[in-house]
Amino acid sequence: MRFLPALLLSPALLLAACAPTTQSRGPDYSLLSGNYQGTASLGPIPASYELLLNINGRTGRANGILTRASNGNVYTAEGRFLPYDANGGTIDLTLSSGSSDAGTFKARVQAGKLEGVMKTTLFTFQVRMQKQGVTAPTPRPALGVPLPRTSVTLETTQTQTTSVPVYVEPTPVKPARP
Structure with missing residues (x-):
């Protein structure tokens, strides 16, 4: 008889243990994904680059x-x-052109900026890029404070489409041997 209350409580405890709980999924690093434009500099010589970046945190x-940008080379x-905190992290990428290795790209990504180093077989470039299409949020007045009559607040949703040329190298097909 001593174990009867424990037996009656155990199904309730099992059900409580199986109940869904609200868990934090952590920071949303997808906001770091996007179109970055800037330069890769070899000393005083800058070259314009664009990086269409996708991050899955x-x-x-x-x-x-x-x-x-200058010659249209695509890697x-x-x-x-x-990740190093809730707002950013580092990327460590391998660059390739077609089927050949073209170098590495290591950078810190945070607050719409990307800064790092791109290494090829011959050179090391300092890279600085800004995320494109980022707009500052429109400040909203405090509740109860009227807007001046000469101002108009207009909220819009902006979308930006970026097209990137993609080059496909055909794979040679070997005929079957008889």
Whole structure:
């Protein structure tokens, strides 16, 4: 008879243990993804670059397409993302052009800025980029404070479409041997 109350409570405890709980998913690093434009400098010589970056904070993966504006060279970038706080992290990417390795790209990404180093077989570039399409939020007046009659507040949703050329190299097909 001593164990009867414990037996009656155990199903309730099991159900409580199985009940869904509200858990924090952690920071949303997808806000770091986007279109970055800036320069990669070799000493005093800057070259314009654009990076279309995709970050998945849950899997720790990062990938993208890096384009040099002056000659249109396109590099695919794949690697990892390491968060260092709730607002940013570092990317460590391997660059490739077609099927050949083109170098590495390591940078810190935070608050719409990307700063780091791009290394190729011959050179090391200092990279500084800004996220494009980022607008500052419109300040809202405090409740109960009337707006001046000469001002108009207009809220819009802006979308920006970026197209990036993609080059596909055909894979040679070997005929079957008889």
